Amino acid sequence: MARSIILGLLLGLLVAASVYYNDYVIQQTPLLGSFLPMGIFGVIVAILLLWNPLVSRLSALQVGPLAVPVILALSLAASGWAGASFFRFFPTVVGTPGYWYQVNPGWQSNQLLAYVPGGSPEIAPGHLPEPGALARRIVADREAPTLAGAVWRHSSTAGRQVIDRAAEQSTVDPGLAYDLARTMNDALRQPSFATRETNAIDADAFDAQQRLRLTRHALVAELPDLVLPAPRGQGLLLSGGQPGEAVEQFIVGHGGELGATWRAMPWANWQPVLQFWGGLVVLLGLCTLCLALIVHPQWSRQELLPYPIAQFMDHLITRAPGEVVPTVMRVRGFWFAMVAVMGVHLMHGLHAWYETGLHIPLQFEFDPLRELFDNASRTSFSGAVFSPTLYLSMAAFAFFLPAKVSFSIGIAPLVWMMFGAAMLAKGVTLGFNRFEPEPGTLLRLGAYLGMAIMIGYTGRRYYAAVVRAGCGLPTAGADRVPGTSVWAARGLAVLLPLSVWWLTTAGMDWLLALLLVVVCLLVWLVVSRVVCETGVLMVTGPLLPVAVLTGLLGHEAIGPTQLILIMVVGLLLVGDPRDAAMPLLMHGLHLLDRRRSMPLSLARLSPWLIVAIVAGIGVAGAATLVMQHAHGLSALPHEHVRAVAPQASFRALERAVADMRVNDTLAESLQLHGWSRIMSMSPAPGFLLWITLGAGLVGATALARLRLPWWPLHPAIFIIIGTQASALVGFSFLIGWLAKVAVVGTGGASGYEAARPVAVGVISGELLAGLAWIIAGTGYYAWSGQTPPSYNIFGT
Secondary structure: OOHHHHHHHHHHHHHHHHHHHHHHHHHHOOOOOOOOHHHHHOOOOOOOOHHHHHOOHHHHHHHOOOOHHHHHHHHHHHHOOOOOOOOOHHHHHHHOOOHHHOHHHHHHHHHHHHHOOOOOOOOOOOOOHHHHHHHHHHHHOOOOOOOOOOOOHHHHHHHHHHHHHHHHHHOOOOHHHHHHHHHHHHHHHHHHHHHHHOOOHHHHHHHHHHHHHHHHHHHHHHHHOOOOOOOOOOOOOHHHHHOOOOHHHHHHHHOOOOOHHHHHOOOOHHHHHHHHHHHHHHHHHHHHHHHHHHHHHHHHHHHOOHHHHHHHHHHHHHHOOOOOOOHHHHHHHHHHHHHHOOOOHHHHHHHHHHHHOOOOOEEEEOOHHHOOOOOOOOOOOOHHHOOOOHHHHHHHHHHHOOOHHHHHHHHHHHHHHHHHHHHHOOOOOOOOOOOOOOOOHHHHHHHHHHHHHHHHHHHHHHHHHHHHHOOOOOOOOOHHHOOHHHHHHHHHHHHHHHHHHHHHOOOOOOOHHHHHHHHHHHHHHHHHHHHHHHHOOOOOOOOHHHHHHHHOOOHHHOOOOHHHHHHHHHHHHHOHHHOOHHHHHHHHHHHHHOOOOOOOHHHHHHHHHHHHHHHHHHHHHHHHHHHHHHHHHHHHHHHHHHHHHHHHHHHHHHHHHHHHEEEEEEEHHHOOOHHHHHHHOOOOOOOOHHHHHHHHHHHHHHHHHHOOOOOOOOOHHHHOOOOHHHHHHHHHHHHHHHHHHHHHHHHHHHHHHHHHHHHHHHHHHHHHHHHHHHHHHHHHHHHOOOOOOOOOOOOO
């Protein structure tokens, strides 16, 4: 098994290091990008179908059926954070705000960086709890040897007029408060203020930003009730989000070899960023491993979830004694399907590269129907109904699922469109602003909570036994749990508070940090359940913690500093879980479980899974950052990664700060801590209504499935409905459901069993075709130095 461990780690680390190169340099089908990652499953399929027969006479070089689960589990663990689950967005979201700040006047006028931990040391209007009282103090001390008086003495004539006007008003209007903050910043920046007034700061020893930070600190010490301190913490953004040489180098790109780029990188600027984010992702990565080890025995052995993706791989590693090739390769239908699908993608790839040759359309156009259904055509993702695309692998997975599951996933886009049209007719828009607690977001939050409650209720005896065993209490009989689950529960009990504490080092309030971690774990748990039960190849845009917390507490109870922390952290951790780490781990664990004769137990493999996660995060981070520094921002082909995601959090913060300025609640929101936020909470209108509706729909559907044999819907429909993933996979699952119904209806059980190798062939053909075009793109780039034409098989 030592060779299996080495191969698994090498494959996972290779994929983790190559994601940026493949996705953004040669721009082929993403190596990850889904829960059937091309870079892992494609390689393993190639080993089983091509390599093993090639070395059939050299048994020492073959990869046997007992080695594949170990390789799969370790490689998925090592690469689980390298894609959209984190590192796809990490460089631009963390490294480019300083650039975007310079080109967004609204961000500057609202002094957004003054609310960012480690950001600008400027005093913003929100840092002045009582601007009128502060102005009167400055006027009263103008001749006194105090820092308040020094502000007057170092202010211009226009600045003194601003102070006089503010001193005359009992309630200072927001515009005048902004002018007062600017006047104070102008005074504190002056070298003479630092040298003469503080008697402790050598103006020549510090730059302007450092002087401002030090003089502000001195002023806060003198006037703690009138001037709030700068946000504590660091590491959230590169250079605190401020423009500078490090940000400029990141944007422009080094343009040299990777080794030279590594040496030229401003590591001193990146050190606090990498320390915070690296520690956080490692802690949460281990949390997901612990959570997976806890729920896996219940889902796999008690509830008997289908795990369709693991089923597919199990077909490929099952072989008769003494045979080299899988049993499925003895079936003619498997070869016909695989060769046909590879032929389709060969023609499509040639068409994408040379714009010639035969192209078999897999997208269908029903756009003329939009004129008949105006409201329906205006709902989000209506293109999934009016212009659907067939993805062959997604349709093939219907043969590994109960018919009602694939039917539910298949009709989700149509149901969403009909529901959205009905809401539009009533004047309610189900928007897709994930940063705000809109009805669609809250409805999905309720569905996630409902699914989590269902998970807990279904396995209540097992989970209670895990808790008892984790606390050292005896369990007997049916309540006995695996030792790995017990230690995983203990590990989670330690890692969870550590993760919360780690977030507080960046400046996040402990209560909000706890709620954020709980929301992230909720998302990963529910997405894992949906993938294990339905085989859907991706789940996107579920919900962001900021929408949950602002819906529950309100913007004023959170404040701008906590808002930017929650938005950036939540966006990177669960903003796009299409290849989230925990569902990937579940595939490997289940395949290991199906092979009960494994010489390497899960208990012995678990330490290697920890090594894989930590090493994979380190390798993915280093490779992604160096390649991004080498190529620069302009080389990124995806507008969403390059510009939309890095600006999204600050655009939302700009709206929130503007609203709080108008309502005169900025300063109050910045002074709240811990439980005081609960006392100031103001839930969004309809918060409980929409959450209750979402949870009720999931609960009612789950109950109907248990009580009514004819009930056609699965609760997972409410998890993916109204998302990009649903729009992408819905039509394919519907076609797969129709194909399965037709096969079973005409051929019965024997026909269904005969069709499953065909489904395996379809999926294998797409994986091999995608891998072939990745290799072709790599060769083209190595030979010509130019980016090859892009061909993406899964549309991710």
